[in-house]
Amino acid sequence: MSDQQLRPAIAGGEPIRPPDEAMGYGGQSITEDDKEAVAEALGGDYITRGPTVDGFEERVADYIGVDHAIAVTSGTAALHLAGRAAGFGSSDEVITTPLTFASTAHAAVYSGAKPVFADVKPDTRNIDPDAVREQITEDTVGLIPMHYAGQPCEIDELLVIADEYDLTVIWDACHALGSTWHGEPAGSHPDMAIFSFHPVKNVTTAEGGMVVTDDDNLAKRVRSLRSFEIDYDSPGHEDEPWYQVTEDLGYNYNFTDLQAALGLSQMERIESFKRRRDEIIDRYEVAFTNIEGLLTPTVKEGVDPMWHLYAVEVVEAFGCDRKRFVNAMHAENIYVQVHYVPLHFHPFFQDEFGYERGDYPVAEGVYQGLVSLPLYPEMDNEDVEDVLRAVQRIQQHHT
Ligand SMILES: Cc1ncc(COP(=O)(O)O)c(C=O)c1O
Secondary structure, three states: OOHHHHOOHHHOOOOOOOHHHOEEOOOOOOOHHHHHHHHHHHOOOOOOOOHHHHHHHHHHHHHHOOOEEEEEOOHHHHHHHHHHHHOOOOOOEEEEOOOOOHHHHHHHHOOOOEEEEOOEOOOOOOEOHHHHHHHOOOOEEEEEOEOHHHOOOOHHHHHHHHHHHOOEEEEEOOOOOOOEEOOEEOOOOOOEEEEEOOOOOOOOOOOOEEEEEOOHHHHHHHHHHHEOOEEOOOOOOOOOOOOOEEOOOOOEOEOOHHHHHHHHHHHOOHHHHHHHHHHHHHHHHHHHOOOOOEEOOOOOOOEEOOOOOEEEEEOHHHOOOHHHHHHHHHHOOEEOEOOOOOHHHOHHHHHHHOOOOOOOHHHHHHHHHEEEEOOOOOOOHHHHHHHHHHHHHHHHHHO
């Protein structure tokens, strides 16, 4: 092999992938069937929220095994409405993880409540139930755990805490559509769960999100908030068909029949998406047994994640630090990503709520090494081998 082939691109070698074949860490899978489904919906009577949205909601509710599913414009909108439906308010505290996307904590903030972080477990990177207990005060009213990378949290322990302190739980299951915990689908636990259908997620509708619940009252409230909080059948105005009035501060988070058509078509392939994600991970895991200093995800007993992310940790024995590794992978035109910069590092949470670096040491320790390697169903075996070759050549160069 020539020196050019051995040397990583960051050190002057030829990149593993040419720039026009650069690879991201995730991405959608769109087939002709998906396109036809959207085109057909476009020719229907409704292109905003219509019967196809109802169909998609039923499909996801059946899949998760819950009574209600309410589709909205994004996972962020789903969190917003779930927080409002939970009744979070200005003197309340809501406990969540610092190792998540900002929207998870925004579910508390949008309703005027304070997000309180509880540290994570180093192995699963999920919120630590013991840390949750430590953060409970008399103002705590809610809990928003997030199933990191698709691996369900310690649901049983968290539900015991919620029960003990009468907390409303919103499971941020954006990563975990298709995952199970002791045979039970992620998202099927009380009180509510939310999903995202962003293109990198396990199923996509371009943008989109959903609130799922078994609770009739919460579902009614979310439905109403989604669509302006308008009472379309105001009592006493039966002979005034135009009489539609807002009952509270609502939003326009309506999902469209076009998105729902794509979602229904994608749900047909959810099992094959999971199979392909598992195959890619199996290949990574075999290869990484020979790579020192690259920690692969730990899977808890009884869970079957549909991995959304393949998040490894680059530690000292690898030979270079995470920053160098990420930049070296980018130089190979493989755009790995980091999930996430802990929320207490963000200026918003520091300025508004006084959090500081150092507050959540476990999350910070994990963050030091975190990198999400490419994982998406459209990756073929060659793509996977490219990632492995890039990782290997970067390590060889640094050791
Ligand atoms: C854990 C988590 N929560 C919430 C969101 C927000 O979802 P969306 O991008 O659909 O608003 C995301 C997506 O990025 C996420 O990963």
